[in-house]
Amino acid sequence: MQVSKFGGASVKDANAVRNFCSIIEKIQKPQVIVVSAMGKMTNAFEELMDHYYNGQHDFMTSQFEFIKGFHETIAMSLFDNLYVPVLQPFHVLMADLVHRLQQPPSMHFDFEYDQIVSYGELFSTLLLSSYLNYTSKFNKWIDVRQVLKTDDLFRDANVDWDLTEELMQETFTFSDVSLYVTQGFLGGTISNITTTLGREGSDYTAAIIGNVMNADSVTVWKDVPGILNADPRIFPDVEKLDALSYAETIELSYYGAQVIHPKTIKPLQNKQIPMFVNSFFHPELLGTSISENEQQNEIPVFILKKDQVFITFSSRDFSFIAEDNLSRILAMFSKFRVRINLLQTSALNFTVCVDNRKELMPLLETFGVDFFTRYNENVELLTIRNYNERTIQEKTHGYQIIDSQITRKNARFVLWKTSV
Numbered sequence: 001m002q003v004s005k006f007g008g009a010s011v012k013d014a015n016a017v018r019n020f021c022s023i024i025e026k027i028q029k030p031q032v033i034v035v036s037a038m039g040k041m042t043n044a045f046e047e048l049m050d051h052y053y054n055g056q057h058d059f060m061t062s063q064f065e066f067i068k069g070f071h072e073t074i075a076m077s078l079f080d081n082l083y084v085p086v087l088q089p090f091h092v093l094m095a096d097l098v099h100r101l102q103q104p105p106s107m108h109f110d111f112e113y114d115q116i117v118s119y120g121e122l123f124s125t126l127l128l129s130s131y132l133n134y135t136s137k138f139n140k141w142i143d144v145r146q147v148l149k150t151d152d153l154f155r156d157a158n159v160d161w162d163l164t165e166e167l168m169q170e171t172f173t174f175s176d177v178s179l180y181v182t183q184g185f186l187g188g189t190i191s192n193i194t195t196t197l198g199r200e201g202s203d204y205t206a207a208i209i210g211n212v213m214n215a216d217s218v219t220v221w222k223d224v225p226g227i228l229n230a231d232p233r234i235f236p237d238v239e240k241l242d243a244l245s246y247a248e249t250i251e252l253s254y255y256g257a258q259v260i261h262p263k264t265i266k267p268l269q270n271k272q273i274p275m276f277v278n279s280f281f282h283p284e285l286l287g288t289s290i291s292e293n294e295q296q297n298e299i300p301v302f303i304l305k306k307d308q309v310f311i312t313f314s315s316r317d318f319s320f321i322a323e324d325n326l327s328r329i330l331a332m333f334s335k336f337r338v339r340i341n342l343l344q345t346s347a348l349n350f351t352v353c354v355d356n357r358k359e360l361m362p363l364l365e366t367f368g369v370d371f372f373t374r375y376n377e378n379v380e381l382l383t384i385r386n387y388n389e390r391t392i393q394e395k396t397h398g399y400q401i402i403d404s405q406i407t408r409k410n411a412r413f414v415l416w417k418t419s420v
Contacts, residue, residue: 001032001172001174001213001215002028002032002216002218003033003210003217004031004032004206004219004220004221005034005035005203005205005218005220005221006033006221007220007222008038008039008040008124010223011035012039013074014074014077017131019280020128020280021132025137030174030178032179032180032215033128034144034206035121035128035181036120036121036184037121037123038071038120038127041067041120042120044063044066045116045117046113046117047063048063048067049112049113052101052116053112064097064101071090075087075090078127078131079131079134086130086133087127089126089130093119097119100115108154111154114154114155114195117196118183118194121202122183122186124183125182126141128181132179132181138179139177139181140181141182142171142180144182144184144188144205145183145187145188145194146192147167147168148164148167148209149187150188150189150195153195154195155195155198155337157196157197164212168209169212172209182205183205184201184202184204184205185197185205200258201263204261206264207264207266207268210267211268214273217273220275220277221278221280222277222278222280223281224279225240225287226278226279226286227249227260227290228240229241229299229301231258231303239299240287241297242289243288243289243290244293246291249265249275250266251385255383256304256383257301265290274290274291275289275290300384301383301384302383302384304382305382306380307356308379309353309355309360309375309377310352310353310375310376310402310403311364312349312350312351312374313351314348314349314373315348315370319348325350326350332363332367333352333363336359336360336366337359338355338359338360338363339354340353340354341353341354341381344405350371353414356377379414379415379416380399380414380415381413381414382396383411383412385410387406387409398417398418399415399417400415400416401415402414
């Protein structure tokens with residue numbers, strides 16, 4: 001069997017859904033299809049969640065109507081009638097969301113986030129599964145929360161691999177259908193409480209299913225022709241990488257490449273399952289293959305992370321930033337769930353570059369007791385893998401280099417824009 005994952009851009013409107021269905025019709029069966037929320041709906045649900053959690057009823061109602069209208073517009077275009085019998089589960093789910101929003105939120109933001117934002121994947125997969133059946137592409141819809149079991153670390157849940165394997169192998173039997181449709185990003189506790197695997201976690205879901213079901217391959221369908229050596233929205237003249245090793249792909253995702261979720265590769269590498277990254281615009285073309293390929297990619301790869309905060313902590317009592325202080329500092333970052341994108345240490349200073357997120361200010365306030373803190377906002381972090389002097393000069397032109405870190409394979413720069 002095989003696993004395919006489709007992101008939000010591949011099902012962003014009715015025409016995209018029809019294209020999705022044409023791809024499904026041509027791909028080899030048996031198959032498990034993993035789908036994200038439609039279009040930019042995860043962002044829309046996050047906004048809904050913020051209004052709900054903060055008691056902003058009027059904004060919440062307006063955002064809900066936007067989300068409802070978005071999905072109903074697609075459904076109307078696909079079915080010509082919102083009340084065909086096959087759409088009954090969709091309407092039940094919409095009513096369930098209404099009921100959820102009428103209840104007061106708890107004081108646990110991450111818990112509430114997972115309960116609300118998860119509707120994006122549930123809506124998309126119900127509509128897609130219904131439309132496939134409506135057009136005689138028979139499939140079975142699976143609630144992944146019932147078979148992908150996790151702990152209760154909301155917004156970044158850890159997989160219970162043994163239980164997940166047992167439940168998935170009992171569920172994805174292919175005894176009565178050759179096609180299953182399920183959600184990416186989501187999981188569930190043993191108490192059936194919804195969890196999520198981390199932002200952009202649908203790739204990881206596909207890898208989990210591929211691993212426990214011993215799939216022949218996992219294919220990720222994107223709006224690009226494969227894995228590129230840079231984001232085409234930022235850098236011109238990008239190149240497609242035809243083949244990558246598992247190790248190289250993990251390195252690229254670790255440094256912030258957006259094509260593959262960082263956790264995706266390990267479950268595949270553990271069982272030597274190849275991954276393919278293909279274009280849903282041109283499904284007939286070869287994309288990028290990821291396997292135990294030992295051939296080293298020598299093409300320079302450029303990864304730019306914007307909206308970064310560059311922070312330096314200095315000990316108030318002149319204590320060295322040695323192992324005991326360092327472990328305490330790193331534990332605090334883990335506690336506040338702030339991911340470090342770049343790290344430098346000296347005798348008295350600890351310097352990091354991190355994403356600008358709401359968790360950051362509480363972290364800085366906590367550190368203020370024992371450390372002097374200085375920081376720069378609105379900086380960018382550039383990573384060049386397989387760098388050379390020409391690429392460094394070219395990509396840092398027009399920037400002030402605030403900090404740098406250069407190793408055998410990677411050149412990394414914290415940048416401040418100085419010219420247009």
